[in-house]
Amino acid sequence: MKRIRKFNKVLVANRSEIAIRIFRACTELGIRTVAVYAEQDHISLHRFKADEAYMIGEGKGPIEAYLDIEAIIEVAKRHDVDAIHPGYGFLAENAEFALRCEQENIVFIGPKASHIQTFGDKVDARAMAISAGIPIIPGTPKPVETLQEAMLFANEHGYPIIVKASAGGGGRGMRIVRSQDELQEALTRARSEAASAFGNPQVYIEKYLENPKHIEVQILADQYGHVAHLFERDCSIQRRHQKVVEVAPSVSLPSDLRNQINQAALQLMSAAGYINAGTVEFLVTPDHQFYFIEVNPRIQVEHTITELITGVDIVQSQLRIAEGYALADPEIGIQDQAQISPRGYAIQCRVTTEDPERDFAPETGRLLAYRSSGGFGIRLDGGTGFTGAVITPHYDSLLVKVSAWAMSYEQAANKMNRTLQEFRIRGVKTNIPFLENVMQHPDFLSGEYDTSFIDTKPELFE
């Protein structure tokens, strides 16, 4: 039996571009929007883009405000909010928050708390993948504490290995180890980094794969067991294990391999009984073996390019799924998998206020000029950029996400390059010149790149 609970009002427990992205989706569906903002964010754009806005966490730090579960729940209850969308980061992968919403009869727009729990721990996620029959990178089945345990794994599988935080995210809490004499220090450091970044010191070990591609599959699943994939994104262009440029669909994967990866993602999320939008991430080796690395049980920064190639509004689908609609209902409109076929290519660049010449150190200050680019096939998801805006050191340095769509990959890259050149941003440095170099690089244009792309090309920094 289908149970539909239509939302009248949705609160977004987030800030900046993703909050605005979600407000737009709500408004198009006739849903009223509520923003929350930290004291330090009182002139942040997201606050003005919602129908209602309330300050939270007075006297608290700029980040703590957005992590204040009770303050957010309180605003939601006081203002008759039906559902909360957590965006990405902050409380998006906090199982306790999802449970608190449920207790207060507020819908959490995302998967169940149990999915957040399983996929929030990479060791548990790997166990889930094994039971679903998905290949994983050789690794320790449990967290590792002692040098002896680590050596046992390294002796069996050989170096290099990578020590990873079980609760890790955002490319942090990872250390590559190439020989035994580095092992003890890597272990100690990874544990202490994990403890301070994620409040959990647990680490485990994987074999380190040389020069893999990062391929991830976008999934949508309703509450009735229907799961669909929206094809893959290639997120191999990374710096310090963090994505910088993303491409959809993948340019260089052979089609049988691509199908296998998309199928594996479906298989895993079906086995997990997953609900709502999620992403299954894989690494693909140069000899075309693919391995599961993790699931992100939330909307991702790079969802925009999947929307451009499939025409599916992922955020609106999230809202409809949370209201209780099935994928096949006209409100979502995915009757079967065969109906979704990618058209053309889309590329996303994350434009940040970082100085490529100073090792991408974050820049702060006032934007003296901010003139956007645009044109056919360009999508901008902004949150902080306008003339006069002050870039503070409190939050991440994402200024605007630029997505370009065209029928061919080369056209999309050329369009992106042209678009980046059109931006005029003065007052703070941005990574735009670096991104232009990426768009023009022959290896990028050939589609033949892997996660070593940025590290092996000093010419990108010129």
Ligand code: ADP
């Ligand atoms: P996070 O959750 O912090 O994003 P992931 O597990 O998703 O961490 O990994 C992020 C990136 O780190 C991958 O895209 C890849 O570039 C690199 N990486 C992670 N695990 C391995 C591995 N075993 N071998 C090689 N690279 C890896």
